[in-house]
Amino acid sequence: MIFKPNPNKFKNATFNNMDEYNELCQKFLNNYEGTWSQIAKENLDWLSPYSKTLDSSNAPFYKWFIDGKINISNECIDRHLNTKANQKAIIFEADDGTSKTLTYKELHREVNKCSNMLVNEFNIKKGDRVILYMPMILESVISMLACTRIGAIHSVVFGGFSDIALRDRIIDAKAKLVITADGAYRKGKPYMLKPTVDSACENIKDIKICAVKRNNENISWDENKDYDYNKLIQTQSDKFDFVQMDSEDPLFILYTSGSTGKPKGVLHSGAGYILWAKMTMKWTFDLQPNDVYWCSADIGWITGHTYSVYGPLACGGTTIIYEGVPTYPNDSRCWEIIEKYKVNQFYTAPTLLRLLHKLNSKGALNHDVSSLRILGSVGEPIDTNSWLWYYESIGKKECSIVDTWWQTETGGHMITPLPNATPMKPTSACFPLPGIEAKILDTDGNECENNKKGLLCITKPWPSMIRTIYNDDKRFVSAYFGDATYQEKPVYFSGDGAYKDDDGYIFVTGRVDDVINVSGHRIGTAELETAIQNHHNVAEVAVVKKAHIIKGESIFSFVVLKADTDKNSLKSELNQIIKKEIGAFAVLEDLAISPGLPKTRSGKVMRRILRQIAGNEEVSGDISTLEDPSIVKKLQNVMND
Numbered sequence: 334m335i336f337k338p339n340p341n342k343f344k345n346a347t348f349n350n351m352d353e354y355n356e357l358c359q360k361f362l363n364n365y366e367g368t369w370s371q372i373a374k375e376n377l378d379w380l381s382p383y384s385k386t387l388d389s390s391n392a393p394f395y396k397w398f399i400d401g402k403i404n405i406s407n408e409c410i411d412r413h414l415n416t417k418a419n420q421k422a423i424i425f426e427a428d429d430g431t432s433k434t435l436t437y438k439e440l441h442r443e444v445n446k447c448s449n450m451l452v453n454e455f456n457i458k459k460g461d462r463v464i465l466y467m468p469m470i471l472e473s474v475i476s477m478l479a480c481t482r483i484g485a486i487h488s489v490v491f492g493g494f495s496d497i498a499l500r501d502r503i504i505d506a507k508a509k510l511v512i513t514a515d516g517a518y519r520k521g522k523p524y525m526l527k528p529t530v531d532s533a534c535e536n537i538k539d540i541k542i543c544a545v546k547r548n549n550e551n552i553s554w555d556e557n558k559d560y561d562y563n564k565l566i567q568t569q570s571d572k573f574d575f576v577q578m579d580s581e582d583p584l585f586i587l588y589t590s591g592s593t594g595k596p597k598g599v600l601h602s603g604a605g606y607i608l609w610a611k612m613t614m615k616w617t618f619d620l621q622p623n624d625v626y627w628c629s630a631d632i633g634w635i636t637g638h639t640y641s642v643y644g645p646l647a648c649g650g651t652t653i654i655y656e657g658v659p660t661y662p663n664d665s666r667c668w669e670i671i672e673k674y675k676v677n678q679f680y681t682a683p684t685l686l687r688l689l690h691k692l693n694s695k696g697a698l699n700h701d702v703s704s705l706r707i708l709g710s711v712g713e714p715i716d717t718n719s720w721l722w723y724y725e726s727i728g729k730k731e732c733s734i735v736d737t738w739w740q741t742e743t744g745g746h747m748i749t750p751l752p753n754a755t756p757m758k759p760t761s762a763c764f765p766l767p768g769i770e771a772k773i774l775d776t777d778g779n780e781c782e783n784n785k786k787g788l789l790c791i792t793k794p795w796p797s798m799i800r801t802i803y804n805d806d807k808r809f810v811s812a813y814f815g816d817a818t819y820q821e822k823p824v825y826f827s828g829d830g831a832y833k834d835d836d837g838y839i840f841v842t843g844r845v846d847d848v849i850n851v852s853g854h855r856i857g858t859a860e861l862e863t864a865i866q867n868h869h870n871v872a873e874v875a876v877v878k879k880a881h882i883i884k885g886e887s888i889f890s891f892v893v894l895k896a897d898t899d900k901n902s903l904k905s906e907l908n909q910i911i912k913k914e915i916g917a918f919a920v921l922e923d924l925a926i927s928p929g930l931p932k933t934r935s936g937k938v939m940r941r942i943l944r945q946i947a948g949n950e951e952v953s954g955d956i957s958t959l960e961d962p963s964i965v966k967k968l969q970n971v972m973n974d
């Protein structure tokens with residue numbers, strides 16, 4: 334099955350056929366650094382030029398655009414003021430359907446005021462860390478951009494994380510300030526955030542909390558450490574000269590799950606990140622003047638960073654920020670928003686498509702969604718059914734589907750169709766973008782033959798790559814380059830499995846490490862196990878993933894108990910603990926009370942076996958290394974009970 338882009342939908346796209354794509358790829362092959370340099374010169378506003386494009390002398394700690402000076406809020410705001418001062422930069426759609434917009438001129442004023450507030454009221458300086466624990470409101474974007482304007486490093490923590498998870502991140506980042514909101518609205522009702530921040534900050538010395546009043550619910554207020562955003566902002570000047578930053582100065586930290594219990598603070602730096610956010614926004618989403626673009630991701634995740642905020646604003650586009658959920662007041666909300674604002678590009682996750690497909694959301698029939706040109710998918714593999722539903726029912730067989738593969742660590746898209754060039758194959762992310770060298774390698778570092786599954790690796794550095802794990806250079810090297818340093822140059826290992834078909838199309842099959850992808854959210858099995866271990870009756874636990882019809886993957890836990898107990902009440906107790914330690918979005922779907930775990934003689938739990946049992950699959954592969962092979966049968970019996 335191959336679907337060709339519909340050229341009638343496109344005017345002035347960067348790539349209009351595969352020859353144009355191949356030509357730029359070839360240019361990179363001939364002159365890698367020179368081509369990156371040309372793109373960087375043409376697309377960014379250098380306050381002072383760089384002296385060298387790429388420094389690989391301390392690989393894998395690559396540096397890009399050495400000595401260059403830049404400011405990311407200038408890239409996103411100031412440089413558009415001459416031509417787009419009165420164009421909408423952000424459209425805010427509230428839960429209740431009301432909306433507010435900020436033009437580039439207004440955004441500039443708000444960001445300046447917020448920058449002044451950060452400096453004058455909180456003494457935030459270049460390099461300081463500021464945590465944002467925010468709903469999807471305008472002030473969240475303003476705060477992110479104000480941090481970049483003054484050179485502070487923001488770390489947005491998704492509002493679904495618990496107080497304990499938030500606290501870990503505040504401490505790890507050694508943050509001076511948390512910006513939050515009293516709460517916001519979801520499904521017509523107010524919900525709260527500030528109480529979680531209060532509890533997260535308990536006994537952290539010198540931390541300050543600044544809260545936007547969004548829903549004006551009653552919240553506790555401590556005059557010693559709580560600050561009222563709305564009040565403070567009023568008295569700030571709306572002028573602020575952005576700070577000149579070095580290309581490699583850190584831009585933000587974003588925590589993500591890995592294979593140990595401790596989340597990784599993925600660190601991105603400014604110039605390389607914004608370059609790729611901008612280029613991919615142009616290439617993958619073909620952002621044209623007057624387009625209205627909507628990415629439904631929360632700003633707490635990398636998709637919200639790169640494709641709700643930085644990418645669209647760096648391109649001078651109009652981006653929608655939506656406060657609510659896709660199914661309120663009914664399952665047509667997304668199509669309603671698309672009709673209301675005449676959205677041209679819609680970017681979302683397969684989990685939402687599966688849900689809306691299942692609900693048989695008729696909205697796309699009852700609403701005029703003909704403004705759509707490009708439909709994006711991200712976060713997990715998309716199944717053929719959802720792909721076809723997206724293409725036929727939403728896109729009316731006229732829109733291009735861009736199944737974009739990338740990660741928190743890559744900063745921006747790596748493998749994706751180009752909307753007016755790439756013939757699409759459903760479920761394939763297709764080809765690497767020009768400048769990106771992706772290979773599928775076996776464990777010895779050799780390229781896999783076609784149709785053979787291997788490890789998805791990136792074999793050359795790219796500008797928006799992760800610079801390190803905050804305060805943990807060693808873990809950075811071992812997590813991403815450890816197993817794959819077999820070639821002369823370090824190879825970045827993504828943690829995903831993939832294969833190439835005979836036409837060179839790449840199919841990403843999912844994580845091969847101990848990370849579960851629940852509705853496009855990464856959750857480490859080790860984090861879950863650490864949480865579950867807190868239950869007084871749990872002797873041992875192992876968590877694995879299981880396929881889930883809506884969520885993609887779900888959490889399956891095997892526990893060995895100290896004393897017998899009722900399974901249902903145990904499950905809800907464990908879910909309470911997970912909610913407290915991680916957040917409510919990480920729900921334990923299945924629980925098996927097990928007589929033991931399948932371990933090797935050295936005590937290592939063989940998760941492969943547990944995954945097979947959880948999925949009701951036959952247990953295949955070698956089980957002779959098990960200390961007690963009879964455990965397999967016993968576990969299968971538990972499943973059949």
Ligand code: WT7
Nearest residue numbers: 711712713714736737738739740741841844855
């Ligand atoms: C992991 C990264 C990238 C932004 C959202 C998630 C999975 C992402 C795809 C895709 C198959 C995908 C991978 C990846 N993933 N996009 N198009 N097809 N899998 O960011 O939390 O850093 O997760 O999401 O497993 O490693 P993230």
